[in-house]
Amino acid sequence: MAAMSPSKRRLQRELMSLVREPPPGVFVDGDEVGQNLTQWIVHMEGAKGTLYEGEQFQLQFKFSSKYPFDSPEVTFIGGNIPVHPHVYSNGHICLSILTDDWSPALSVQSVCLSIVSMLSSCKEKKRPPDNSFYVKTCNKNPKKTKWSYHDDSV
């Protein structure tokens, strides 16, 4: 632990915290993530009483060496990408804390909670209106997208 970079130390702490006390509906495989701290897979399930109840999702977090000063790159991956007005079919998520509103006091856990909350408040399952255009033209890294955040309701 002594030889770890600040970003690794912080990620190690986050991992321990998340494994020990995961928020409801969030699961992370500590051994798997422990192998490579810079890329996590977080399993998430749709909250009860919401449109996503019973659904399983996977979130991928990628961390640069500048974490936590630099936000993680967070995308949905796997076979089930939630159908949501802020989630593109390629897994990119339009969420301000992932870019402009990132703060180093945020964490994997707080990002997960924000995403669960974003899903839970959804009223109608549909893709973003510009989904097909965006998916065709965007960079692989969602952080390269210049998002404009305009909808605080969902």
Place this chain on the structure above:
Amino acid sequence: MADGVSDGRPMPRFFCHKCSVEIERLLPDYTCPLCTFGFIEELESNENDRSPTGDVTDQDYLNMAFLNALRYAGSRAQDVDNGTFQTGETRNVRQRRDHSEATPRPRRDQGEAILTRRTPPDSAPDFVPVNPSEQRTNESRGPIHDSHNRSRRMRHFHTSRRPLRHRWLRQEMDLFFEDFMSGLTGVHLRLDQSPVFDIRVLLSNPAEYTFGRNGLDTIVTQLLNQMDTTGPPPLSRTLIDEIPTTAISQDQVDNKLQCSICWEDFIVSEPVRQLRCLHVYHAPCIVPWLELHGTCPICRQILGEHDAQETVEDTIGPSLAALFRVADESNDTTPSASPTSDGSSTGNRHDI
């Protein structure tokens, strides 16, 4: 056209790239009857070749106008820098345009002349007799390596079998990008010789590329992203230095207060920086953040307000410098402030 059509269906046509000729028929194993090699291309129906006017659309003229306008602007700028540009550029335009004109026009007319020419000449041979880049190469260079020469010839023949419209635009594109790149770099590069990559693969319709749907926006986004300056602006160095340093109290330790950036527990009497909002952090934790964004990580209070002018002035330089610093430091281990920390209390973070 009649020669290529029987029973209303176009006859298949083939081109042997080894012999560089069109061949009438193929051997059964799909090889050339002359050289028996298999480097054969099936050609498109040649109907379009004979009717260039029907194939050149208004959009093409717009593209041409666009290219010429840019080329003209570029050449004017280049003229100021040096005289080398003029020779290649004017000569090539004339070669294609002025078959019927003995006297070259003044440069000023180029864009306009091509713009006003509403139809290309009717007969293909008159219109595209020369691959301009080829001719230029021959003029400007002495002996040319044989294989190079050969590949250029192949390309020439190859493209000359394409529909006329395609060839015509392609040549314009070639010229435009040679000129454009030479304007940018000061080096006169020739696309047909570039061994590294062909810039044309990046392109579709040039007008659309720059100014079309979201084109400009994409470029701006790209530039902004390179700067990585999304989010609030950084805090100026002066203001960062003015942030008071305090010591951690026993109370704070009893409350298991942690630094929200490194997640280490504070220890008694440890020096920390206290922001206006009273949130405290290790100096090595908060300073790199403030050099990127002048906000409190916990409550997001903007810290630079009463000195807005200064913040704006030295925003970008420090911001970039901070970025590099963060990247550098993250490769080292922390020399700082945290001998405690078994990580046991991380679930209980307290943000003041």
